[in-house]
Amino acid sequence: MSEFFDSPEFQEAWEIFRTQFPLAAWETVYVTVVSTFFAIVIGLPLGVLLVTGEKGGIRPLPSPLLKLLNWIINILRSVPFLILMILVIPLTRALTGTAIGTTACIVPLTAAAFPFAARLAESSLREVSPETVEMAQSMGASPLKIITKVLIPESKPSLISNATIAITTVLGYSAMSGIIGGGGLGKIAINYGYYRYKYLVMIIAVVLLIIIVQLFQTVGTMLAKKTDKRLKRT
């Protein structure tokens, strides 16, 4: 065992780990959290529109508009992330001034994640029973009040667990963004592992990614459970 730790491969990997990983891990978490945040900021209202805008919903949208919205979300969701990253380069440049680097990859990550977030939000909001919505209507709640005081608060635990799914998915995407210039653990894994055959470095990067996913998932599940008052029993 000590031979392994004394080996030049390990020494080199340790050196890289020590000097580069703290920043890379931070970049990964930063990019993931910020992108997921933007994805939710855009996706949650879209999810609300998908639920409230349908025929018989609390604020029906014109049917062509709703169809268009569904269509855009489906298309964005079916484009592979790598391709999407390339496609949004002009937008990335326009928004951040550059197409490579840590901050730049927030744009494609958000673009890839918001349609996903919209669908997740849609499914969470649909868990609120139509009877509960009807109750709010019978009390004279306006559509906006139904959204802010009934739909979202009542589906909060589900929204939190779906946000957790979103953040872990974005984390996976962020690792992929290392291929075309995104920063973080993905970049290290690809640069050292794929281009320079330093598998040990790659494995360390992957293990770190796993640990981060685990952390996000554990915290998310805990929050979802804690906020869910339906689980309360006497």
Added chain:
Amino acid sequence: MIELKNISKVFTTKDGSIEALKNVSLTIPDGDIFGVIGLSGAGKSTLVRCINMLERPSSGSVVIDGTDLGSLSEKQLRSVRSQVTMIFQGFNLLLQKNCLKNVCFPLELAGVKKSEARQRAQELLELVGLGDKAKAYPSQLSGGQQQRVAIARALATKPKILLCDEATSALDPTTTNSILELISDINRKLGITVVVITHQMNVVERICRHVAIIDDGEVAEQGEVTQVFSQPVSAAAKQLVYPDGISDITANAAQDEHILRVVFNGAEAAKTPLIAMLAQQKGIAANIAYASTKSIGNKAYGSMILSVRSKAELTEAVGYMNSIKDITAQEVTANE
């Protein structure tokens, strides 16, 4: 006063259109407890949703205290709805909010200050007997308790009208009883007009003064409860009064037989051998044609149909029954 004038409601589906309500007209006086009874699918739920315009009638008008709701904008309707509140079969509480916040909900919508809302909500929870459950969540309550919270919530905006949509259908008989008592209490104390939608005869008999029987989207019969239930004219009414397929008891009654219907409304009769006493004290041998009674908390609820042999016996039996507390009896003459 609630006036429903020639209400029709047509639902269009892929398989054609369904006429849920056909030319329904009803007048519900202030302070009344008005029952709307019918089998499931009869249209009574649609009818109650027309009263607060959750369903807009296809034709006809809903007039509450002189205001035609059909002429109001969505915004104006929403403010009317704070005066015409509703409770439901499934309680429909906000599951992520505690009882106090559930009761605060309509007050929040009405823009009442938070501290004021909380105070009023606490008072209402006390009114419904759940003052100590303010911090409890719906999942920690029984069905009856949840309905009490829903009632407190429905009363928060001091409504003039309370609509009860199958409010006791999901509850056991004892709980049903206590909820009905609470509703009639509220009607008495606060003078709120109550509209009760149900498929349960005993609910109407327990608390309603007037009743409308809805059958296939139409009003089959309406009037005072005792009147309608003692002399049912329509087929729908007969089916409700004589369930279990004995609707033709009266039709098959022999020439000299007379039928009376006895209603137990919380009488101490569980201990009283009523039929035996009728025989002993009055010398009347009554034949039981139908009986459906239950004893809830040692009180009898339900109804019985008896037949006796002469008009004189009938008059005497009716008089005897009516002399006992919480029992009413009427002659049944269904075949006019």
